Every structure is written in structure tokens, then in C-alpha cells.
Amino acid sequence: MTKAPLWTAEDAAIATDGRAIGDWSVTGVSIDSRSLKPGEMFVPLKDARDGHDFIDGARENGAGAIMSERQNEDTPALIVDETILALHGMAAYARQRSRAKRIAVTGSVGKTSVKDALAHILAGYGPTHKSIKSYNNHWGVPLTLANMAKETEFGVFETGMNHAGELTQLSKIVMPDVALITTVAPAHLAHFENVKAIADAKAEIMLGLKPRGVLILNADNQYTPHIKAQADKNRINYITFGRDAAADVHVITSETHADGSTLTAQIGTQSVDVTLNVAGKHWVSNAAACLAVIHALDLDLDIAAQRLEDIGATAGRGAVHNISIDGKSVTVIDDSYNANPTSMAAAIAVLGAQAGRKLAVLGDMFELGKDELAMHAALTEPLEAAGVARVIVTGECMRALRGAMPQKMRGAWTADWAAALDALSAELIDGDVVLVKGSNSVGLSKLVDAIIKSGDA
16 A cells, blocks of 8 residues: 655745755655665754765665755755754644644653553544654654654654753644653753752753643652642643642552553542553553543543553563573563663562562663762662562673672673673573663663574574
């Protein structure tokens, strides 16, 4: 089935104040010549490399048109003054031509999981568009908007930051109807004086809200009163979710087991029961956050509860793999995409709920600032509480954790994922459950991939 055109040459020229060469249409927008699908427009951004160097590759891969700052491009092309600004122009045009309700999601923990969950839920109400992967920065957010079809009814946008001021810009690009802060926790402390400063940066998401838009806050987070005060000052409407009895979406009861949770939430006069088939008590909070968004959009909460039941963990964010290696049955929990102290503790708790001997391969948590070694060492407490037998660590900061752990828990210290894989292979016995988690740049996702590939056929 042929994909419908997303952009015509005429619309793209209007959106970017550019000059179209040829009469063309494209089915999407891509900034990566390698993953570009035939028929999409290639947008060459300038970063460590100049994307213009990859235009020939994009054409070879079937690009429907090329955006370029060069004046001598062959048809089909769109000539602009600056590609990143042109991408922002396409984002604004896409936003204006669609009547979609837009939801912006940020938070120190859980924003990608909640974004994906919301997109799944909202697809039960109408055509839904979302950020792919973690496209949540100065190019990822406008790229996501530029790929949103006019017919979209709901758009879910992940917005991230590691410096003050970033979310102001991103929120004003999205102009959301609903803005959600999942939680505020120690992350990116290398760029902030303290966690309160992180809360201030997260609060910036309210600055792009549409008139009469709604801000959603975690009632159980200690920084929420501080953000509420800012919302009141800016005359922003807000609702809350959580276990706090005063929360607008109040989790009355919940029960967590190894493979998921059940919860009951009170929303106004309505009681909603939810079954979750993804592990971790943090998913109770994620589910409440999703219900708060559905409540803010005035949609049927029962549909949301039904669709929450279908949600599963994704690669790098809690996906579970049951593998046979050399005749040994092993369970691997892949939480390798990212890490900070809060998400580490949550993942370790998930490991603790599993049956079998528990092992962990943990990589450095980055951007934690001056107290980073103490934060790594502090993971000893949740590891002991979870009954983890052995811990293999990767990276310089993880030396602090290894030194703090009891001798019997100390597995190898390794410099990289490949050495960690060798160390893990030497430890494994039948029935083991292994958690793999660290900041993305540690590369532990490669360890997970290698384990899966090495499994017995």
C-alpha cells in the first residue's frame, strides 16, 4: 500500500520560506541518510559532521527530496538558508495545519515509557502520532512535529533537557494542550546546582502551554509544591496524580508482583481498576500519570484502563528475555538505555521481585555532578535489599559501588561492555536472573544483544 504524501513541494516551501526545485511530494522527513525510507525528505543538519556530506547517500537510498543550504542541488530539492531553522518552520506549519491535541512529556524518570504508553492508549481514541525513540531535543522535537500528519488527532511528544532554558524552547515548539512532568529526581546534576534547580528547569514545560492548557504533576514528589507555586504565578491550570490523598488522580490501592501490578484509582466520582503486565512498582505511578492525561483530555477512562493492560516493556527499558545459553536457562532484564539513582533503584527492585539467583551488570550513571561517587556507592543498599547475589560493574564511577558492596557480592570490575560480557558468562548458572542497566553511552545494550545472539537455537 502506497503511503500518502505528507509534504508537497509547495507546502514545504511555504513552511520554510525556501525555494522548491521541481514539483514533488514526500511521505516523511528524516535526518539520517542511513535509516531514511524511500520517498522521505532528507534534512542535512550540522553537528559534529555536516549532514550535507551525506546527501548523495540519501539520494541512493531513495530520498523523495533533499533539503539543502546549497544553491546548486538537482531536482527534487528544497533550498533553505539554514536547515535546522527550516525544520523548525516545518514543525510550526505541521502544528498549525492539524487539530491534534498535543501532549508534552518530561521528567527525570519515566518520560519515554510514559510517552510510549500514552501513545498506545490514545490510539484507542483516534489517529495518534508520537516521538520515536527518545527524539526529545532541539532537533528531535521539531522532527517529530514535521512528521505529524494533518489528520492526526493526538500527538505525544517527549521533551528532554540537561540545561536550564531547553524546555522553554521545546514547549513553545510543541505548544501542548497538556504538559506532564512524571517526576523530579537527581539527574543531570553536573549541569545544575541542586535538584531544586532541576525542578525549575522541568517547570519550564508549562511556559509553552496553550491557553487553558493543563499541567500535570506528581503529587508524591517533594518538588511539586515548588512547581505548583510557579504554576499559580503564571496562572496555569494543573492537576495531580499519585498516592497522596489530595491527588486529583488518587491511587487508592495497588499491589505489585513479579510480572506486573494492579491498582485502583479514584478520579472525581469515578473509580478505575487497572491491571498492568509490566514489572515494577514505578509503573503504578506511570499508569496514574497516563490516567491523569486522559482525564485532562476529558476522554473515556475505561478505555484507557483497558489499553494499559496491553502495555509491555520495550528494548532497553525493562524488556525481559528468557534465553538458553550452553544448556542453562537464564532470564535477562534489559534496562540498558539509561540510568540515574532513582531509575537504578526501581530496576533493582524489579530484579528483587524475581525468583532465582539474582545478578546485575551495572554501568556508570553519568552527569551526576560532584557527588557522583557517593551516588554510585549508595546503590549498595537497594542491591542488598533485593537479595542480589553478584554484581558486575562497568566504568570508572562504578568502582565506588564495588568498593562499598560486601565482598560476597563483588563481581568483576570491567572497563567496557565486552569485558562485562566475559565476566557475566563466567558467573552464569542455570536459573539466573540478570539485570543489565547503565547510562546509554556505556554501551550495555550491546551486551544484551550479544547475549541474545549467543543463545542456543
